[in-house]
Structures are given as structure tokens and as C-alpha cells.
Amino acid sequence: MITNFSYIDENYRRILENVNDSIAKYRNSSESVKVMAVTKFVQPEAINHAIGLGIDTLGENRVQEYLSKKDLYKSAEMHFIGRLQTNKVKYIIDDMALIHSVDSLKLAQEVNRLACKHNKVQDVLIEVNIANEETKAGILPSELKSFLQEVSTLENLKVKGLMTLPPPNSGEKFLAKMQELYIDISQEKLDNINMSILSMGTSGDYPQAIKYGSTLVRIGTALFGARNYHI
Ligand SMILES: *Cc1c(COP(=O)(O)O)cnc(C)c1O
16 A cells, blocks of 8 residues: 555646646647546545645546545545446436536436436536447447437436547547547537537547647546556
8 A cells, every 4th residue: 555645746747747738739828628537446545645736626437436435535526437337327426527428328318317306417428439449338420419419308417528538549530530520519509518528538648639629638547657456
């Protein structure tokens, strides 16, 4: 068990520097990009250290792990980014400011039903399977518009944008494709669909993701080091 977390200071400093470099190089200087800390397999003390440095948004992948750790976290905005089974929505619906991983109508309907029951409007992103990978979750690009039209009728669910996780080491082509899709959908101005968040970029590609319009990067390894799957 690690107890000295000063390595996170240096990692975080480098991440901010890379984010700011990418914004300066590729984006309008008035734009900002949110840096989320991805918490899977990371001990709560390390997460709290990152919160102490200024991280204000946490990304949770796994319901069980989240439930076992959440009471130990300092205060932060909670986002769900992992695959979400419909029968587990009830455990997280009260806590999540944003669910990034809505990837089916069945899940959207269950989130809507429980949000209604809990008197909230749940902000969500739609996960896009940008590379049409067979084993990956997410809505296919060709089906995105009709999917959005369907979920736009759900009254306790508010679509705020899109999320994607391109295949590892696939370079920039899927980031570019995702940006194109995001802009296309924004320009459609679909009723009740808001396109203000593009959640794209992880430790391996966040500077490039920012080049292609990401507004929120999800960082695990580059912040906390390689995951220890045995904790
Ligand atoms: C694990 C994970 C990340 C972070 O990946 P790193 O390579 O550790 O930065 C981002 N998004 C999702 C959906 C993840 O599951």
C-alpha cells in the first residue's frame, strides 16, 4: 500500500501543461477542457490526494467498486463512465452528475424511469462506437441520429453530448471522425438534445483528443500510474 502520493503532483502538473499546450496550439484560447480523474483500481487516498491538487471530477467505471469506495472520497463531482447494466442504475442514480455511457435504448429508458422516481433530470452522454468495433459498447455512427431522436422524448433524461473510447493506438483518424460526427449532430439542432460536451481522450491520446475538439479528457494511468489490479 502506497502512502506517499507526491508522484501524483508531478503527473498532474505535466497533464495540465500538455492540456494547456494543446489548447494553445489547436483551440480558441477561451475554450477550456475538463480533466477528469478515472478512479478504477486506485485507492481512495490517492484519489483524495488528486482532489487536493484541484481535480474536481471523478470518473467511475464499476458500480461495486464505486459503492465500496465512495464514502472515503473527499467531495467531488461524480461521473459514471463504465458499462452500466440496467439492474445497477438504481445504485448510482442519486450520485451521478453525468452518465457518459448510455449505449442502448433499454438503458436510457431505465435511467429515465429511475430519474423520474428520484425527482431528478439525469444528464447523460451517448457513447459512440466510433470505429464500429464488434465487441465494443456504443451506438454506431450510422445509427446515432435516430437513436438521439428516440431518447430525446424521455423527459427525465437530458443529453449533453457524446462520449467515445477509440481503439488503442489507432492514431488520430477516429478522433477526427468523432469530431466530424459531433459537429454534424450539433448542426442538426435536434429538439431536446444539447451538444456541449465531447468526452474523448485518455492517458494515451488526450493531447490529440483536444486537437479534435474534446471538452473533457478522462485520465487514469497518466495521473495515478499503472493500475494495480490486485488491490
Ligand atoms: C480506464 C478508462 C479511462 C482511463 O484510461 P487511462 O488509459 O488509464 O487514462 C478512460 N475512459 C474509460 C471509459 C475507461 O474505462
